[in-house]
Amino acid sequence: MRTLTRSILTLAACAAGLLAQDSPGLWTSDQVRAAVTATLAESPTLSAIKLNSAQIDGDRITLDLSRQLLDLSRPSAIDNAIRRLAASIATLPADSTGFRLSVLVDGTPLRDVRGDTLAARSQAKLPVRRASAAADNNAPAASVVVLNPDSGELDLDGARSAELAMTIRESLSSRGMEVLGARNLDKYAGTGDSGADKWRESALAYLKELGLPAEILEQGDDTSRPLFANWAGASAMITLRGSSSRVPLIYYSPEGPQSGASEALALGLQTGLTGAKVIACDDCGLEMRLASMASVVLDLGEAIAQPAIQLAAAGSVGESFQALSTHVLAASQAEMTSPAPGSQLTGTSATFQWNPGQDATSYWLMVGSWLGGNTLYSQSQGNLTSASVTGLPTSGSTIYVRLWSYVNSQWVSNDYQYRAFSPNGSTPTKAVLTAPAPGSKLSGSSATFQWTAGVGVNRYYLFIGQWAGGNTIYSQDMVDSVQASVSGLPSDGSTLYVRLWSYIDGVWQFNDYTLTAAGTLNPVKAQITSPAQGSTLSGSAVTFQWDAGSGVTHYYLHVGLWQGGNSIFSQDMNTSQSVQVTGLPTDASTVYVRLWSYIGGAWQYNDYTYKASGTAPTAAKAAITAPAPGSTLTGSSVTFTWTAGTAVQRYWLFIGTSVGNNDIYGADQNLNQSATATVPVNGKALYARLWSYINGAWQFNDYQYKAAGN
Structure with a gap:
């Protein structure tokens, strides 16, 4: 009972996390701080790292970490930590996924990276795994092992790891297992397009030759290897390496749904390799995070080139697989058989049926309106292999089904999508705002916003702001509600911008509207209050301040060396009314400042001039x-x-x-x-x-x- 309760909580947490991931929005420092703190706390290898602060400036996020307990001597561990933090930020709701990540250590810059790109490498989309040989005559058998010799274009150690893979392949094949290489394992395959022997070319070159789907190939050389293993329906994946270690090292990840199977495989390999050490780590490489099967890294160290050691390793791998394949490695989760995945349902109820998988002892079914959601159905099925679900929508929207299997003391899942029944067969259509009437003037500081249900819409999100796409006044996930009561609206006759989001087939889409706030608009541009117009600046760094103006919803500041110029400073101030500008000249020259005010959907400005501090040099024209x-x-x-x-x-x-x-x-x-x-x-x-x-x-x-x- 305790295990089941813990599993239910895990399922709920997964659903909540995906619910947050689907929401558009704008990040706040608190959101980023919470996501990063949670990531640090949840990982055994990151829990020693402490977060000093998190700040946001436009699309740049700055994290300041504490040097205490942070081991800066391990670059790979640092890179892994930064990658994990970028991934945690990327899951936050946002209407723009691009961001830069600056990492400091007690105020000293450590890394500056493109955060969204880094996160994408940690969260590469897994292709759909082949179901079974029965469903696809070309699919590999259940006891498929993928060998992954390390390196890109093979260097000396890489060539040795490829030779080791060939030796292991013979050992496994002789025991009746099907062995696939993540790169070419045939020394006599001839010359590839690069002019090198095919077995020395990159994994990507080999996988292209095999004709793998573009969704795998476009992920690049490193990422495509574990994705290939997933696509092949492999039981296990072994990455082979050589290093300066004096003893064989076997790595596995203690995190993720396959950690138990990976540990069992690592311990099995250890028994046949004298002096081998098993090491749990979560920064060993992409194969650990992306492979959906037992996965280990086998590093034979200095002995990788010795034929006797290669043969011993091959024998150990073969014996370990023979012992494990009937239990740990052959275990698999259940798969949906009816209704056919991707099909359209026939009404408001459906009976979902699945095969039992292998070594699965319990099942849980979730049905929702977004990936991982469970708003329509969520229930333990015990050891049953079917469930009748009622109350399904008839809007033609996408329905998401997640089938969980309890395998080897861990919950693992497969995801499926269906099209809800639609009586009129309508094409999916975004929701449309009906009240207040678009373009109308509001009657007060509160209003009830209403919209149509649309067709095929799973979820709604409402923004209200002071510029197109803004949400400074209101930002709320409406789930499946088609109305929202909003208070605190301005009463100054200004323009309000409304963005109504519709979640259709896994993608957020929107319609934009404008309304006029109650009251009368008497627009007045913002004016700089300090320093005084025409005064001499106090130095190379000066704080500029301005009043709010009237009807102004946004400010922008330019500082330059000629009227309207911005060569010294140019920044969107949002709603801030002050900023410190550094790098000002100190040669008594004229400094030009332009303060922009956004009023009623248009930018207006006031210009100012100042005298820079210092003494003017004798002027001389260029020659x-x-x-x-x-x-x-x-x-x-x-x-x-x-x-x-x-x-x-x-x-x-x-x-x-x-x-x-x-x-x-x-x-x-x-x-x-x-x-x-x-x-x-x-x-x-x-x-x-x-x-x-x-x-x-x-x-x-x-x-x-x-x-x-x-």
């Missing part, structure tokens, strides 16, 4: 240094270069057929000190004018050249 003024050009393509000048904030170059003209070339050079122009080759005079922008005014120097040619 062309090449080609030498007065010289004859050498061809039609000419690169002009010039000095920086003194106190020059910007350059502009003219080239023409008369003094001050730009009929050949004219372009703003910003802060560049060279430009390439195409000029005539006719032997005639050409004129260059180099402009220098100094303290708010343009000044110039003129030059004359002779074009190449006659």
